[in-house]
Amino acid sequence: MIKIDHLTKRYSDTLAVDDLDFEVKPGVVTGFLGPNGSGKSTTMRIILGLDHATKGQATVNGTRYAELRDPLREVGALxxxxxxxxxxTARNHLRALAASNQIKKSRVDEVLDFVGISSVANKKVGTYSLGMSQRLGIAGALLGDPGILLFDEPVNGLDPEGIKWIREFFRALANEGRTVFVSSHLMSEMAVSADEIIVIGRGRFITSGSVDDLTKNAEGTVLARASDHGKLAALVVSHHGVVHDASDDGLTIGGLTSDQVGQLAFDAGLTVFELTPQRASLEEVFMDLTAGAVEYGSQKRDPAGG
Amino acid sequence: MASDSTLMASTRAEWIKFRTVRSSVMGVAVTVLLTIGLGVLITTLVRTHWDQLSPLRVATFDPVSSSLRGSLFAQFAVGVIGTLFITSEYTSGSIRTTLTAVPNRIRLIVSKCIVLFITTLILGEFVCFAAFLIGQRIYLGVVPTASIANGTVLRSVILAGLYLTLLALFAFALGLILRQSAAAISVFVSVLLIVPIIGFFFPQNWQNDFMRFEPSSLGVSMESPFAPSNTFGAWSATFVLLAYVVATLAIAFVLFQRRDAGSNQ
Known part of the structure; x- marks a missing residue:
């Protein structure tokens, strides 16, 4: 288990992490989600004792990381x-890591095999592609067979096959009862690979919960196509709804249910051709949650995107 | 506090890391080449020009330090070994992996110092003994020679090797403070080459006081059987240099303990 206890980190004049407080439980894949620069990597570095917390602390299994005797046996990180x-070479890199934590040498070949880079293990790491380096990093994280695993943006640089492989791998680790903590700035990635999600923005906690919970609570929209879009839009607005998007293809309406929109159209004598409730995708939820928490956001959000 | 077994483990890991990169292997090769190669070159030149030397040069000639002169060039090679042993961790970012495996920072630095001390001591003593013995063989029959059986001569050769070891640790400490290869090597070279030049501009009576504290003249004192005038004796010079190394390492360690290692800032 990882426990983040009122953690704050300030770098000279920027507040990278602002009073974060949460726990990461074993047995599930926990996603750590936030836009770039939101403090995910900083939090992970503090968990690993690489950076010092300004206030608060992070513990793994109740102990500060720096106090672990053979840390690779308890926590693996990429x-x-x-x-x-x-x-x-990859083999020598892993051999040194193994030696530092009194892990037996044979384990090096096991993890090299597991991540599928045995054939290039005697090549210098500088010649590796990003995908191969990721696999080496994963091998290093698994070396001590730890109960807690941290991965910072692990799918970066992986090909589709590698991404599929890593998702199944996280799932398998969690099923073995391990704590798996994975950061990403991609909601779509987390939606398929994580069970629980912790969302942060600008170093601050925004929300947490299961993927289902997050989308359930989010406001959906209704796509409506009717005989008079102008009239329908005016009705929606007068009934405290919002028209997000209007075109010849239809209106995207927020703030009202499909039942309410249907009733409005019927009462006004409009012919409705299509009325589709649209559940917010996790991506949209994320955008809404972190809007304003994006450090370098674009001026205007593309209405068609998101 | 780290137990002995974990210190042993992290030291073993640092030894694997030391010998598995080309920069250390190259540094060792260059040290051997410079100390022994330049030793052969210098002693051969002395032998061939011996009859042309002035009576004063002949009277003050020292077969020990003249055969060890190559080590004053090799000091730059051991400096590079010491610096890169830590700065390459910063330039590659591998310091983060290293500290994840060994989060106890004092244990990490002690392990690195042990590895660096032992390897450069073996290296330094090997090249200095080799340069001395080969040099005396070259002098034999023409130039007066010295015997290793003489206690003062033995001390000079041993301290010449130790000088290289202490400089490697000094360079390591600079690397830990500056965290950049180019910056650390520049400062190291400046201390050895530029500081004596600055001293040259001082008034004569200050010059002698200042210059004897300068690392490369400490090196000359350490490897000379008889201390040159206005310098420290061999043992005093060793302790002054040791004090520099300990002080620089202490500063480096305090900074290392305090700094964040994760970010590239």
Whole structure:
């Protein structure tokens, strides 16, 4: 279990993490979601004792990481796949890691095999593609057979096959009862790979819950196509609804249910050709939640996107 | 506090890391080449020009330090070994992986120092003994030679090797403070080459006081059987240099303990 206890981190004049407080439980894949620059990596670095917290603390299994005796046996982490000396071979890199935590040498070949880079294990890491480096990073994280695993943006640089592989791999780790904590700035990725999601923006906690909970609570929209879009739009607005998007193809209406829109149209004598409730995608929920929490947002959101 | 077994483990890991990158292997090769190669070159030149030397040069000639001169060039190679042993962790970002495996920072630095000390001590002593013995063989029959059986001579050769070891640790400490290869190597070279030049502009009476504290003249004192005038004796010079190394390492460690290692800032 990972426990984040009122954690705050300030770098000179920027507040990277602002009073974060949550727990990551074993047995499920927990997604750590936020836009780029929202403090996910900083939080992970503090969990691993790489950066010092300004206030509060992070503990793993009740202990601060820096106090663990052989930390790789308890926590495996992949923060930055390229954080390896480029002139060293993958095997020697893992061998040194194994030696530092008194892990037996044979384990190096096991993890190399598992991630599928045995054939290039004697090549210098500098020659690796990002995908191969990611696999090496995963091998390093698994070396001590730890009960807690942290991955920072693990799908970056992986091909579709690798992404599929890593999702199944996270699932398998969680099913074994391990704590799996995975960060991403991609909601769509988290929607398929995580069970629980913690959303942060600008270093602050926004919300958490299961993927289903998050979308259930989110406001849906209604797509309506009727004989007079202008009239329908005016009706919607006068009944405290919102027209998000209007075109010849129809109106995207928020704030009202499909039943309410249907009734409005019927009462006004409009012919309705289509009336479709649209459940907010996780992506939209994320955009709504983190709007205003994006450090370098574009001026205007593309209405068709999102 | 780390137990002995974990210190042993992290030291073993640092040893694997030390020997599995080309920069250390190259640094060792260059140190051997410079100390022994330049030693052969210098002693051969002395032998061939011996009859042309002035009586004063002949009277003050020292077969020990002249055969060890190559080590004053090799000091730059051991400096690079020491610097890169830590700065390459920062330039590649591997310091984050290293600290995840060994989060106890004092244990990590002690392990690195142990590895660096042992390897450069073996290296330094090997090249200095080799350069001395080969040099005396070259002098034999023409130039007066020194015997390793003489206690003062033995001390000079041993301290010449130790000088290289201490400089490697000094360079390591600079690397830990500056965290950039180019910056650390520049400062290291400046201390050895530029500081004596600055001292040259001082008034004569200050010059002698200042210059003897300068690392490369400490090196000359350490490897000379008889201390040159206005310098420290061999043992005093060793302790002054050791004090520099300990002080620089202490500053480096305090900074290392305090700094964040995760971000590239």
């Amino acid at each position: 923060l930055d796949a390229k954080a390896v000396h480029p002139g060293r």
